[in-house]
Amino acid sequence: AAQYDCFFQHLRLLDGALKLSAKDLRSQVVREACITVAHLSTVLGNKFDHGAEAIVPTLFNLVPNSAKVMATSGCAAIRFIIRHTHVPRLIPVITSNCTSKSVAVRRRCFEFLDLLLQEWQTHSLERHISVLAETIKKGIHDADSEARIEARKCYWGFHSHFSREAEHLYHTLESSYQKALQSHLKNSDSIVSLPQSDRSSSSSQESLNRPLSAKRSPTGSTTSRASTVSTKSVSTTGSLQRSRSDIDVNAA
Known part of the structure; x- marks a missing residue:
């Protein structure tokens, strides 16, 4: 999709939805939003500049959250953005x-x-x-x-x-x-x-x-989604994983 010129224009339309999801009271929704943001940054690199600038302030609001899932998800998403989207x-x-x-x-x-x-x-x-x-x-x-x-x-x-x-x-x-x-x-x-x-x-x-x-180039990574998802399956402190085992779906 990123090969089409209109993709990035339409991607901006998701900024509001991503911020709203990151503010959700349900930890699972917040986690999924952070995973999505991290993946976009990893795949699009510096071309995710507008989305990163829009979502990072919301992610910072998750850092002091008493719900560990929300706090760690926000921190991990910020790390991914810093690594892959180098926007002054x-x-x-x-x-x-x-x-x-x-x-x-x-x-x-x-x-x-x-x-x-x-x-x-x-x-x-x-x-x-x-x-x-x-x-x-x-x-x-x-x-x-x-x-x-x-x-x-x-x-x-x-x-x-x-x-x-x-x-x-x-x-x-x-x-x-x-x-x-x-x-x-x-x-x-x-x-x-x-x-x-x-x-x-x-x-x-x-x-x-x-x-x-x-290795990444300064303009960002173009790694495929399959490669990224397989890498994310490794359990690391700084990575986000789409695993339900550590999430209480009843927690809000």
Whole structure:
């Protein structure tokens, strides 16, 4: 269907329906909506830009949900979008949630930002250097210890793209925060030393696994649905699966 010019025009008509399904009170409906969004992002890549921009704010509302199925489905869908749909307009959406009042949202947002800095090419980030730097600085000072850890990961990811701006940010920090950054670099597998071509294939987050074994081009993947579905059948933390075994259909 994606080979037809009119497909993407008509796909936009589904934005409202997808957002409505992601807001549903039934966990199974929300899960299926997230699976659909993740699949569209995986198959269409950057051509899913309009749909991703429309649905991501709704997915962020699922992150602090007390229903685990809804929260994990929303987080997994966001990860798929970050991996496969590299649209600069998504950056302000993510960074704005890094200052949320919800601790859970802030933790996840810095995790998403770290993934974004690993997966995306530098040219996709250039328009938002100042926003990224300011967001990371706030994260390093966050009241939550886990959010600070994720923010320190983000700093070194940011450093691998924009070393000069990262150094400037480093020198604006108090000595205690500078030491924490250096300590994090020594105690973790840093990607700073990797060349640009290898950066997108590196991931320091153990909770995420690549849904596709084949390499993607910067414009996105065109993997067939059959291949994607078979890959999703593998049980991973970061993947969405159309399995009913872990869903209570009576839960709302």
